[in-house]
């Protein structure tokens with residue numbers, strides 16, 4: 001059960017954080033020297049317009065989380081701790097659901113958090129929860145010599161991912177790609193798509209983002225990273241104005257809500273901003289995406305018969321489109 005945290009939970013909160021930190025060499029908890037607010041956490045967050053929650057089992061605090069508003073619709077998720085014996089139990093998800101729902105109900109448009117660079121398990125958790133790396137590392141100059149990664153996600157919206165964000169988006173992007181391939185989408189792969197193959201593909205995209213040869217967009221809906229599209233900036237000497245669109249993918253659970261359309265509109269803006277005025281793409285003939293591209297003003301170049309293997313092993317046709325950006 002998750003309940004509002006109280007100042008009287010202090011001993012339980014401190015014990016839980018101490019246990020979690022002790023799993024990482026060099027991470028030390030000095031409550032009075034560095035974390036005195038832990039002595040009255042409910043008051044600390046209430047005074048900032050935020051809140052703290054606790055999960056209790058057999059009289060002990062086994063989980064906690066807090067959130068507080070920052071500027072400009074941003075809310076910070078803080079103090080995410082689950083007792084090690086309950087890792088993998090779903091308590092972390094339930095706690096984060098509670099804090100995110102509170103922040104979103106209070107008007108949050110963007111959620112941010114800081115995580116020690118050593119807390120690798122937490123990073124996987126945040127990435128699964130659609131957070132991506134955001135901006136530079138923070139140096140705390142504390143007794144633990146802490147360096148912290150920033151993670152963030154918009155509640156709803158589209159963002160261009162830099163190399164660090166692209167690398168941290170890999171778990172969500174792999175999940176979306178795998179689901180799209182499983183339903184027969186013509187996006188280079190055949191089902192069943194092995195996890196390592198999906199991961200390797202997105203790692204390659206992150207590398208291309210780092211070299212500047214690819215633009216990667218991600219779309220969030222209700223705090224879930226639910227869609228993506230890539231733009232390959234063609235490196236051919238006599239085609240500096242051309243770019244190729246690929247991997248327009250939307251989470252199977254969040255279809256027909258305009259996410260793909262929004263991604264394509266933003267993609268065209270990003271292409272134009274980089275001086276690319278001619279775009280091309282191809283898509284499985286007869287699929288729903290054809291209708292989207294036509295409605296966005298793309299011109300059909302033609303259909304190539306038997307261009308790609310379908311999930312039933314037969315050869316399927318592919319439609320090629322182009323669009324000139326004014």
Ligand SMILES: CC(C)(COP(=O)(O)OP(=O)(O)OC[C@H]1O[C@@H](n2cnc3c(N)ncnc32)[C@H](O)[C@@H]1OP(=O)(O)O)[C@@H](O)C(=O)NCCC(=O)NCCS
Nearest residue numbers: 185248249250255256257258259260261283288289291292
């Ligand atoms: C194609 C895809 C990206 C569309 O995502 P989406 O977020 O559901 O699309 P949108 O909600 O923005 O739809 C925009 C328009 O596209 C067309 N469209 C999208 N899906 C369609 C479908 N299944 N059948 C018919 N038309 C469809 C419609 O015109 C729709 O407008 P409408 O809902 O007002 O009628 C998604 O179905 C997908 O990820 N498919 C698997 C991957 C894939 O094939 N990608 C294309 C690679 S080129």
